[in-house]
Amino acid sequence: MTAAPEAGLVGGSSNDPTSGGAISAHSHAGQAVSVRFATDGEISRWDELILQNPDEGTVYRGRANIDAMELQGAAPVYLIVDGCAVTAFKVGVPLVGALWVLFGPPVRDVRELISSARAVAAFAARQGEITAVRVRTQLKANPDDAEMLRAEGLVRVPTWLDDSTVIVDLTGSQQDVWARFKKRARKSIRRAEREGVVVDRVAATDDNCRVLYEMLDATSGGRFKIPGLASTTAVFQRYESTGHGQLFLARHCGEVVVGAFVAMLGTTALYLGAGSVRKLPGDPTLCGLGDSRAAYALQWDIMGWAREHGCARYDLDGTPSSATIGDPAHPRHGVGQFKTAFSDEITDYLGAYQIAVHPRRAWLLRQLEICAQRIDSSPQLNRVRRRPVRPNPDHVWLHRKFTQSHRRGS
Structure with a gap:
């Protein structure tokens, strides 16, 4: 689940299309990239516009997630970048100003990303208080693209x-989906059936949400941030x-042992949040599901629900990278x-990459962020604080190579 910054760190936003005026910047091909605020009419059909984008959008860009982020204190900014709807949030940071964090833009290659980022940064500069713009697209990882971004003055940042x-392929028949699983998944689902695991699709009542939240909170145990119960x-x-x-809850021997909430937009379902019982109270590192294989049964039922609702893909939302998936020391090895x-x-x-609007403030922001994250992931300090947090090798933005662009001031 995406957790927004604390409400006290979040600034306001404006979606008046005349506020600041539209702006254009030239792309690598010499064509202008236009940026403006969305109109009220466009905002009213935001999901429709998101799904029309070249990359078909994601659940995180849709209105339901925007509303959810607002409930956590984030301030949405609705942008139209080169004719495409782009979901963004404004985040206020003490001492250094505010950020725009974009879930997009829906570009087709890294050159388009550079051009769009520059155009958005130029537009943000006219709003008067934006320190930097951060962009997180659906472009796939590529070392050459990463090098080009650094050469053009963008720096790698967290998002x-x-x-x-x-991403699980849900196309074809149920048997087709089943056949694409690894053997251990099929065996575990059959084992769960023999163990009598029952998966229920339940209403998101206050009580049911509390049941899932308590498992989510126990699973987190301070290792990752989650929103509060409310x-x-x-x-x-x-x-x-x-x-x-x-909302899904799975029971074994009559007791709820694992649950999840799944969201969808268009033909993509997203594993938004999940948790399970722990083996020992207060220890988030040890799963308490035993041999029931209830988590596998839960996923199989989720995929059935997603297919019933026309989804072709199911995003399991978060694993170690392909480079670190085999590392048993990775803090998310079991998840992967x-x-x-x-x-x-x-x-x-x-x-995600950052382009500076005000270079000195943007540089200070990154140094403060890097310092805070290094402290948070320090094995020595976490032993003192008794937090079961280990360094994540996929947090490449903490590596010196990625903390600086080839241009100064980013």
Whole structure:
């Protein structure tokens, strides 16, 4: 689940198309890239516009997720970049100003990304208080593209989205989907059936949301950030009210042992949030599902629901990268092994990049962010704090190579 920054760090936004005026910048091919705020009419049919984009959009760009982020204190910014709808959020940061964080733009290659990022940065500069713009596209990871971005002055940064995932192909018959699983997934689903695991599709009532949240909170154990109970409940209920979300609870021997919430946009379903019982109270590192294989049964039922709703893809939302999937020391190694049982292919995205609007403030922002994240992932400090957090080798933005662009001031 995407957790927004604390409300106290978030600034306001404007979606008046006349505010700041439209702006154009030239692409690598010499063509102008236009940027403006969306009109009220465009915002009213935002999901429709998102699905018309070249990359078909994602759940995170849709109105239900925007509303969910607002509930957590984020401020949405609706942009039209070169004719495409782009979902963004404005984030205020003490001392250094504000950021625009874009879930997009829906570009086709890295050259388009550079041109669009520059155009958005120029537009943001006219708004008066934006320090930097961050872009997170659906472009796949490519070392040459990453090098070009650095050469053009963009720097690698973290974002709210995972940069590697497993996407399950739901096309064809149910048997076709089943046949594409690894043997261990098929065996585990059959084992769950023998164990009497039952998966229920339940309403997102306050009580059911609390059941899932308590497992999610126990699974987190401080290892990753999640919204509070009230925000989580509101998010689930918002998705459910649109008809684009479903809460699942799986029981073994009559007790709820694992649950998940799944959202959808267009033909893509997203594993939005999940949790399971723990083996030992207070220890998030040890799963308490035992030999029931309930988590596999849960996923199989989720895929059935997604297919019933016309989805062709199921995004399991977050794994180690393809380069680190085999590393047993990776803090998400177990997650990766579980998810790749349903599809062998890991999708690695190019990741998020920052372009400076005010270079000195943008540089200061990155240094503060890097310092805070290095402290947070320090094995020595986490032992003192008794936090079961290990360094993540996929957090490449903490590596010196990625913290600087080839141009100064980014």
